[in-house]
Amino acid sequence: MRDVAIVGCGMTRFGRREEDLLGLLTEASLAALDDAGRGQGPVDALLVANMGSGILNHQTGVASALTDRLSLLPAPAESIENGPASGASAIKNAFLAIASGLYDVILVAGGEKMRAVTGWEATDFVASMSHPQGEYPYGITLPALAGMFARLHMAKYGVTSEHLAMVALKNHEHGALNPFAHIQQAVSMEGILHRPEAVVNNPPIAEPLRMFDCCPVSDGAAAVLLCAAEKAAEFPRPPIRIAGFGQATDTHAVHQRQDPLDLKAVRLASQAAFKMAGLKPGDIDVAELHDAFTILEIVESEQAGFFPVGRGHRALEKGQTRLNGKLPINPSGGLKARGHPVGATGVAQIVELVWQLRGQAGERQVDGAVNGFSCNFGGFGNNVLAFVLSGE
Amino acid sequence: MRDVAIVGCGMTRFGRREEDLLGLLTEASLAALDDAGRGQGPVDALLVANMGSGILNHQTGVASALTDRLSLLPAPAESIENGPASGASAIKNAFLAIASGLYDVILVAGGEKMRAVTGWEATDFVASMSHPQGEYPYGITLPALAGMFARLHMAKYGVTSEHLAMVALKNHEHGALNPFAHIQQAVSMEGILHRPEAVVNNPPIAEPLRMFDCCPVSDGAAAVLLCAAEKAAEFPRPPIRIAGFGQATDTHAVHQRQDPLDLKAVRLASQAAFKMAGLKPGDIDVAELHDAFTILEIVESEQAGFFPVGRGHRALEKGQTRLNGKLPINPSGGLKARGHPVGATGVAQIVELVWQLRGQAGERQVDGAVNGFSCNFGGFGNNVLAFVLSGE
Numbered sequence: 001m002r003d004v005a006i007v008g009c010g011m012t013r014f015g016r017r018e019e020d021l022l023g024l025l026t027e028a029s030l031a032a033l034d035d036a037g038r039g040q041g042p043v044d045a046l047l048v049a050n051m052g053s054g055i056l057n058h059q060t061g062v063a064s065a066l067t068d069r070l071s072l073l074p075a076p077a078e079s080i081e082n083g084p085a086s087g088a089s090a091i092k093n094a095f096l097a098i099a100s101g102l103y104d105v106i107l108v109a110g111g112e113k114m115r116a117v118t119g120w121e122a123t124d125f126v127a128s129m130s131h132p133q134g135e136y137p138y139g140i141t142l143p144a145l146a147g148m149f150a151r152l153h154m155a156k157y158g159v160t161s162e163h164l165a166m167v168a169l170k171n172h173e174h175g176a177l178n179p180f181a182h183i184q185q186a187v188s189m190e191g192i193l194h195r196p197e198a199v200v201n202n203p204p205i206a207e208p209l210r211m212f213d214c215c216p217v218s219d220g221a222a223a224v225l226l227c228a229a230e231k232a233a234e235f236p237r238p239p240i241r242i243a244g245f246g247q248a249t250d251t252h253a254v255h256q257r258q259d260p261l262d263l264k265a266v267r268l269a270s271q272a273a274f275k276m277a278g279l280k281p282g283d284i285d286v287a288e289l290h291d292a293f294t295i296l297e298i299v300e301s302e303q304a305g306f307f308p309v310g311r312g313h314r315a316l317e318k319g320q321t322r323l324n325g326k327l328p329i330n331p332s333g334g335l336k337a338r339g340h341p342v343g344a345t346g347v348a349q350i351v352e353l354v355w356q357l358r359g360q361a362g363e364r365q366v367d368g369a370v371n372g373f374s375c376n377f378g379g380f381g382n383n384v385l386a387f388v389l390s391g392e
Numbered sequence: 393m394r395d396v397a398i399v400g401c402g403m404t405r406f407g408r409r410e411e412d413l414l415g416l417l418t419e420a421s422l423a424a425l426d427d428a429g430r431g432q433g434p435v436d437a438l439l440v441a442n443m444g445s446g447i448l449n450h451q452t453g454v455a456s457a458l459t460d461r462l463s464l465l466p467a468p469a470e471s472i473e474n475g476p477a478s479g480a481s482a483i484k485n486a487f488l489a490i491a492s493g494l495y496d497v498i499l500v501a502g503g504e505k506m507r508a509v510t511g512w513e514a515t516d517f518v519a520s521m522s523h524p525q526g527e528y529p530y531g532i533t534l535p536a537l538a539g540m541f542a543r544l545h546m547a548k549y550g551v552t553s554e555h556l557a558m559v560a561l562k563n564h565e566h567g568a569l570n571p572f573a574h575i576q577q578a579v580s581m582e583g584i585l586h587r588p589e590a591v592v593n594n595p596p597i598a599e600p601l602r603m604f605d606c607c608p609v610s611d612g613a614a615a616v617l618l619c620a621a622e623k624a625a626e627f628p629r630p631p632i633r634i635a636g637f638g639q640a641t642d643t644h645a646v647h648q649r650q651d652p653l654d655l656k657a658v659r660l661a662s663q664a665a666f667k668m669a670g671l672k673p674g675d676i677d678v679a680e681l682h683d684a685f686t687i688l689e690i691v692e693s694e695q696a697g698f699f700p701v702g703r704g705h706r707a708l709e710k711g712q713t714r715l716n717g718k719l720p721i722n723p724s725g726g727l728k729a730r731g732h733p734v735g736a737t738g739v740a741q742i743v744e745l746v747w748q749l750r751g752q753a754g755e756r757q758v759d760g761a762v763n764g765f766s767c768n769f770g771g772f773g774n775n776v777l778a779f780v781l782s783g784e
Contacts, residue, residue: 001493022524054446054520061475061521061644064775068644074660076639077775078481082470083453089470093485099492101393128446129453132414247468252453252460268466383456383469 001099005232005239006389008036008225009351012111014339015182017219021050021057021113025066028221028344029109033070036225037236043225044103046070046077049090049110050343053079055125056116066109083129084292085378086110087222087346088245088385094226095242104228110347111221122217126342129379134253143214145254145380146293147206152261153295154208157310161208165193166316167294168212168336174323175333177364180348182218182339213294218339222348240354243279243371243390246272250382265384266303266375273373274305277388281305284388285369286356287327288349290377291334297321300375301329304386323364331356331364346376350387357391393491397624397631398781400428400617401743404503406731407574409611413442413449413505417458420613420736421501425462428617429628435617436495438462438469441482441502442735445471447517448508458501475521476684477770478502479614479738480637480777486618487634496620502739503613514609518734521771526645535606537646537772538685539598544653545687546600549702553600557585558708559686560604560728566715567725569756572740574610574731605686610731614740632746635671635763635782638664642774657776658695658767665765666697669780673697676780677761678748679719680741682769683726689713692767693721696778715756723748723756738768742779749783 010031012024019027025048033043048063059065063077082089087110094106114122127141135145153159169189175181192202192212202210225235232239248268251257257264274280281304289304291297298312306327307315315321321329332338332352335345353372355361372389402423404416411419417440425435440455451457455469474481479502486498506514519533527537545551561581567573584594584604594602617627624631640660643649649656666672673696681696683689690704698719699707707713713721724730724744727737745764747753764781 020524051452052446054444055450055452057524058447058520059524060443060447060473061771061775063474064521064641064771065524065644067641068774073642074640074657076484076777077641078472078474078478078485080470081452081473082455086470092468093470093489096489096492096494097485099494100488102488102491128450129456132412132449132451132457248466249456249459249469250465252457265466379453379456382460383453385468 002101003229003241004095004098004226005229005241006224006354007227007232007235007237007239008032009354010035011180011222011348011351012220013180014218014220014341016115021053021059021062021111022065022069024113024219024221025109025111026069028111028223029070029107032107032223032225035237043072043075043107044105045075045097046072046107047090047094048079049086049108049347050079050112051081051083051086052112052125052342055128057113082383083378084342085346085376085383085385086343088376088387091347091350092245092247092385095245098226098228104231106226107223108226108347109221109223110344112341112343113219114217114341115219131253142380143206143209146295147209150208150295153299156261159298159313161193163313163316164213164294165189167291167297168192170322171291171330171334171336174331174364175337178333178338181333181337182216183337187212209293215292215335215340218341220339220341220344222344222351224347224350238358240357241390242387244273244277244388245385246270247385252382254380263299263303263381265381266300269384269386270304273386273388279371279388284327284371284373286331286353286366287329287373288332288352289329289375291330291336292340296377297329304373304375328366331361331366349374349376353389357389394493395621395633396487396490396618397621397633398616398746399619399624399627399629399631400424401746402427403572403614403740403743404612405572406610406612406733408507413445413451413454413503414457414461416505416611416613417501417503418461420503420615421462421499424499424615424617435464435467435499436497437467437489438464438499439482439486440471441478441500441739442471442504443473443475443478444504444517444734447520449505474775475770476734477738477768477775477777478735480768480779483739483742484637484639484777487637490618490620496623498618499615500618500739501613501615502736504733504735505611506609506733507611523645534772535598535601538687539601542600542687545691548653551690551705553585555705555708556605556686557581559683559689560584562714563683563722563726563728566723566756567729570725570730573725573729574608575729579604601685607684607727607732610733612731612733612736614736614743616739616742630750632749633782634779636665636669636780637777638662639777644774646772655691655695655773657773658692661776661778662696665778665780671763671780676719676763676765678723678745678758679721679765680724680744681721681767683722683728684732688769689721696765696767720758723753723758741766741768745781749781
């Protein structure tokens with residue numbers, strides 16, 4: 001199996017965008033190709049990560065359209081769908097295709113045009129990944145699942161609404177330093193939780209989760225250019241190696257898990273990624289976790305092995321996961337502030353890690369970061385991928 | 393790169409089915425696992441091929457759901473979408489994942505629940521793969537593109553409506569021998585073309601194409617179990633090796649091609665597949681081509697290299713592509729008679745070839761078949777995959 005490195009990356013600003021899906025994917029792809037010093041040079045194959053082009057945009061065959069738009073014909077191309085973990089799934093398939101020896105250079109572009117629909121339609125679209133018999137028909141949405149999960153976790157481990165808000169505060173603070181983030185504004189605990197008007201500005205979504213516990217609905221795209229490590233020297237940027245990855249599935253319906261608090265797929269995927277990389281959680285300098293809901297960042301930081309189970313909120317309150325802490329989590333702002341165009345997210349996490357490991361992250365740079373970790377969470381933890389990247 | 397073999401395969405009957413998408417995928421997957429002598433034994437990863445679960449079934453994350461349904465947790469899984477070539481794209485990605493050395497055994501299941509919608513909605517769904525700016529908004533459907541293409545081809549090469557009908561006749565005759573086919577009934581030239589009532593029974597769809605020139609709208613699923621060739625002896629069936637594959641893209645909008653009659657992606661994909669296999673078109677004993685419209689079988693038989701360009705209809709009229717001809721094409725009945733659940737088709741083509749190369753195809757067996765070829769055609773030729781299988 002050949003080693004694989006990332007030699008180019010780029011993304012669009014996330015948020016409310018005028019461009020259609022193809023326009024967003026094109027913008028991110030051209031940025032990644034430019035970053036790799038390739039302009040529109042030869043690429044052996046493309047993979048597009050997207051969850052909802054059918055439901056949101058009434059469009060299929062997006063990978064063929066992008067290949068044409070980028071003047072990369074006749075390169076092979078297809079789309080990968082794995083709910084909000086589509087991005088990481090596409091990178092995994094590209095990794096394996098290069099590792100096989102058949103292709104040397106593959107472009108992965110992940111994107112979503114979510115604001116093609118509005119309000120309840122966006123929530124309903126996201127709920128299309130819930131169990132088609134056991135969850136969806138009963139009206140369970142992803143915020144509802146996350147709310148019930150948060151309530152259970154709070155009861156068991158002493159996590160409070162203030163802890164949840166601390167995740168939002170931290171990630172909005174980081175996001176304010178990220179020119180690609182959907183929301184580039186810091187918030188205060190007073191403003192979102194304690195002032196009388198907080199009940200209006202930060203209303204309950206699914207108790208105990210309030211609006212600032214949930215990621216926004218964003219448009220956007222991100223792209224990376226992967227290359228066989230043995231050929232990475234042909235590119236100008238220092239290659240960032242994909243040292244390891246892991247993936248695991250769990251029961252589709254959350255209520256079928258023996259312990260609904262046990263996000264087993266996060267644990268298994270993380271363990272597999274560390275094993276392949278030959279590294280431990282303690283070797284990681286920066287992590288991008290999937291904080292679609294604030295509670296998830298806390299729990300993933302535990303299941304990935306960074307903190308003991310039930311202690312993630314303690315590390316958070318001590319500031320260990322802030323930009324200058326022991327293990328900065330979501331320096332990009334995370335899904336909470338950077339935004340969550342679902343098909344783009346897994347790729348955007350890798351883009352942020354590459355920038356961090358190259359030392360290109362500007363005001364949000366984690367000093368001397370060498371190894372990075374990402375967790376991309378599909379369904380409500382039913383399909384999770386983890387990556388370990390290394391700049392060494 | 394490790395060699396890869398197919399060690400199990402299965403499919404549902406295609407047609408109007410009561411089961412939902414997940415039910416169809418499960419039925420085909422269990423058939424493939426049973427065929428491989430594995431029951432629900434260990435599988436390293438899954439890939440689902442599907443084009444329309446979002447538009448047709450308001451469902452995403454189908455691969456996670458299938459993995460759970462098959463009790464294959466925590467195996468990694470995701471879906472691959474490449475329009476009507478999704479099936480071949482999924483097999484390609486599974487091939488590369490095994491070739492890389494990371495996984496030994498991967499289940500690929502392709503399926504579509506097309507009859508969740510009816511009439512014009514099905515045609516509109518298929519049109520979602522056309523160019524989102526250059527074709528779809530103008531109301532161009534796939535039958536419309538195929539009609540214009542057929543008209544041009546007929547004018548240039550002397551192909552007649554009778555030639556098109558000969559494809560339908562042949563494939564319905566073959567389909568009548570296939571217990572998995574949607575339509576298991578032979579038709580006559582008189583009945584579909586010359587009798588007065590033919591204008592009612594076989595009405596024009598998009599001139600010069602009539603109803604019997606178009607595949608039906610079908611539900612169904614097909615599945616194959618792929619394995620590293622070096623481990624194939626662990627399975628009871630004789631392994632069928634994936635000797636080669638090729639894939640190529642072409643302009644998304646058909647009108648942007650220099651010569652709209654030149655299905656370049658079919659030619660490039662076929663050439664690449666033969667090159668990897670170290671075989672020539674003359675070495676092939678049986679072929680499954682993508683006859684979504686009758687004209688396509690004729691043109692693909694030329695671009696794949698079986699007959700000179702403009703001579704495919706001559707081979708057809710001589711009976712060379714019938715079951716007992718020189719090169720039997722679509723012994724399964726093809727898309728025309730077996731049916732075309734879009735995400736299933738590329739996998740079903742491979743299932744048929746495996747049955748043929750194992751000598752298990754019953755009344756439609758091609759005697760002594762050793763090498764098989766498939767062409768899975770995405771968009772209107774904008775993303776095409778070809779496989780060469782070998783039973784040697």
